[in-house]
Each structure stands twice: as structure tokens, then as C-alpha cells.
Amino acid sequence: MNLKRYLSFSAPLVIMLFTFAIFISISKIVSNYEQSINNDYSIVVVSTSPLIESKIKELSSINLKEIVYLKREKILNDLQSNLSKGSFELLQKKLPYFYTIHLEQFPTSSLLKQIKIDLKTLSGIKSVETFSKDHDNVYSLLLLIKSITSSLFISIIIFTFLIMSNQVKIWYFEHKERLDIIKLHGGSIYYGAKPIIKTAFISSILSSLFIILIIFFIKGNLHIFFTYEMIQIINTNLNQFTPFEISLVFLISSFLSLVTVFGILLKHRIK
Numbered sequence: 001m002n003l004k005r006y007l008s009f010s011a012p013l014v015i016m017l018f019t020f021a022i023f024i025s026i027s028k029i030v031s032n033y034e035q036s037i038n039n040d041y042s043i044v045v046v047s048t049s050p051l052i053e054s055k056i057k058e059l060s061s062i063n064l065k066e067i068v069y070l071k072r073e074k075i076l077n078d079l080q081s082n083l084s085k086g087s088f089e090l091l092q093k094k095l096p097y098f099y100t101i102h103l104e105q106f107p108t109s110s111l112l113k114q115i116k117i118d119l120k121t122l123s124g125i126k127s128v129e130t131f132s133k134d135h136d137n138v139y140s141l142l143l144l145i146k147s148i149t150s151s152l153f154i155s156i157i158i159f160t161f162l163i164m165s166n167q168v169k170i171w172y173f174e175h176k177e178r179l180d181i182i183k184l185h186g187g188s189i190y191y192g193a194k195p196i197i198k199t200a201f202i203s204s205i206l207s208s209l210f211i212i213l214i215i216f217f218i219k220g221n222l223h224i225f226f227t228y229e230m231i232q233i234i235n236t237n238l239n240q241f242t243p244f245e246i247s248l249v250f251l252i253s254s255f256l257s258l259v260t261v262f263g264i265l266l267k268h269r270i271k
Contacts, residue, residue, distance in 0.1 A: 002199070008167045009203035010210075013253055016160040017211040019253060023153040024245055030145050034106050037229070039139060041131075042100040043115065049124035051099055056122070063104040063116040070098035096126055109136050134184050161260055164200070168264040171196045200261045204253040211249060215241060 044052065059063050076088070081089065091271055112130050136246065172179070175189045177190070182192040190197070218225060219241070 005171070006203050006206070009164060009200055009257065010207045012160040012163040012206060013207035016156050016205055016250055016256070017253055018214065019123070019153050019156040020249065021211060021215055023149050024146065024241070026149045030142055034142055038103065038106040043119075043131075044126040044127075045099045045100065045101060045119060045125060047097045047122075047124045048126055051122075051124075056101070056119075059115075059118045059122075061069075061111060061118045064100070065102040065104045068100045068102065069249065072097065072098065081269065106139070109128055109139055111117050140145060157256070164257065164260040165264055168196060168200075174261065189265055190262075193261070194206050197261055198256070200257040201254065204257040204264050205227040205250070208253045209248045212246060230246055 051067060053064075053067055056062060056067065064258075075095065075098075076092060079088070079091065101119075109132070112132055115132050116128045116132075119125055179189055179192045183189060
């Protein structure tokens with residue numbers, strides 16, 4: 001009977017903690033991918049006059065990382081051999097300045113539109129290319145992945161709470177007479193509920209240890225579960241599973257178990 005009780009507590013906890021581990025890993029993958037995209041992403045600006053960095057920093061929509069000037073000399077040198085002297089001199093006068101603007105953070109679609117509007121208010125700006133179509137596709141995918149993983153994790157937490165609550169209720173009604181006798185003699189319901197509190201706590205510890213072992217097993221045997229290409233993306237993020245995150249597994253498991261037990265007991269104590 002005790003083994004069955006431990007399993008009834010541990011099973012939903014294991015599912016919840018495994019989902020949490022997936023949530024953490026996917027969040028890291030998405031975050032790293034987002035940072036990688038941001039490092040490669042830039043806004044191209046064409047201007048008739050040199051850009052002043054301080055003016056761009058004054059724009060509230062732009063969290064500027066750096067401005068890179070694309071040297072006109074290189075462009076002119078590439079074209080010089082194909083142009084007459086007169087045409088080349090005219091091109092030197094008319095050729096605009098080209099810049100790439102790099103941002104500190106990957107911008108949202110709405111922010112990108114605002115950045116384009118704000119940049120065009122600066123004197124001398126002829127054109128701003130944000131590559132919004134490609135940006136929107138990538139950013140929408142990132143948002144979808146984040147939304148799915150967070151929604152799944154929240155749903156599993158609710159599911160785990162409901163399953164464990166049901167187990168506590170079953171235990172309570174199985175031992176109601178004994179608990180009533182303890183209460184009649186002045187004892188606390190929590191004193192009488194020591195077995196279920198102990199079961200919940202031990203189940204949370206065992207579930208946490210099981211999940212941590214699973215995480216390290218998967219980490220050491222990625223080739224069994226993923227292709228080589230996926231391993232290149234996943235491996236870095238799993239190696240960054242920190243002691244804090246491991247302790248968080250224990251904390252979440254214990255907290256949810258004990259809150260569920262004490263919550264149900266408090267409800268019946270008030271009744």
C-alpha cells in the first residue's frame with residue numbers, strides 16, 4: 001500500500017519535473033539562438049551625410065550596440081576600372097554613405113517598425129532596410145516555441161496539483177475516523193497527517209533524484225536520442241544546466257508536494 005502511495009505521488013511529479021527540465025533546456029536553446037540571430041542581424045542605413053552616433057542614441061526606440069561604417073573607398077575602387085574619369089568623379093560626389101546598425105537585443109516586429117520610422121526622421125537618411133520579412137518569420141517562430149513550452153509547463157503543473165490533491169483527499173477519507181479521534185483528544189490534524197506529509201516529501205525527493213539522473217543520462221548519451229545536427233545545438237545548452245537549476249528541481253518538487261498536502265488538510269481542518 002505504501003509503495004502504491006509513493007508511486008501515486010511520484011508519477012505526476014516526475015512528469016512535471018521532466019517537463020520543467022525540457023522547458024529550461026528549450027528556453028536556453030531559444031535564448032542562445034535569439035542571441036545568435038541578434039549578433040548576425042543588422043539594419044542597413046543609406047545616408048547623404050555621415051551619421052552622428054550620438055543622434056542615433058537619442059532615439060528612444062533604439063538600444064544601440066554599434067554602428068559600422070561601410071567604407072565608400074572599397075565600393076569606389078571596385079567601380080573605378082569600369083568608369084570614365086568624369087563619371088568616377090561624379091560618383092565620388094553622389095555616392096551616399098552606407099552603415100549597418102547593430103542592436104543590443106533582438107527587436108520585436110512592432111519595435112522594428114518604430115526604429116525604421118525614427119531613423120527616417122534624422123537629417124540625410126535616404127533609405128532604411130530592416131529586412132522585416134525575414135525578421136518577422138524568425139521572430140514569430142521564436143515566440144511560438146516560447147509560448148508552447150511555457151503553456152505546456154503551466155498545464156503540467158496544474159495537472160500535477162490536481163492528481164496529488166486527489167491522492168491527499170483519498171488518504172484523508174481513508175483515515176478520517178482516526179483523524180477525528182485525534183482531534184477529539186486535542187491533537188492537531190497535522191500531527192495525525194504525518195504519514196501523508198512524510199510520503200509527499202519523500203516522493204518529491206525521489207522524483208527529483210530520478211529526473212536529475214535522467215537529465216545526466218540523456219546528456220551523456222545524446223547520440224541515442226538526437227541526430228548529429230541537433231546535438232550541435234543541444235549539447236551546449238545541456239552542459240550549462242547549473243547547480244542552481246538542479247536545486248530548483250528539488251525546490252519546485254518539494255514546494256508543490258507540501259503546498260498540496262497542507263492546502264487540502266487546511267481545507268478539511270476549517271470544515
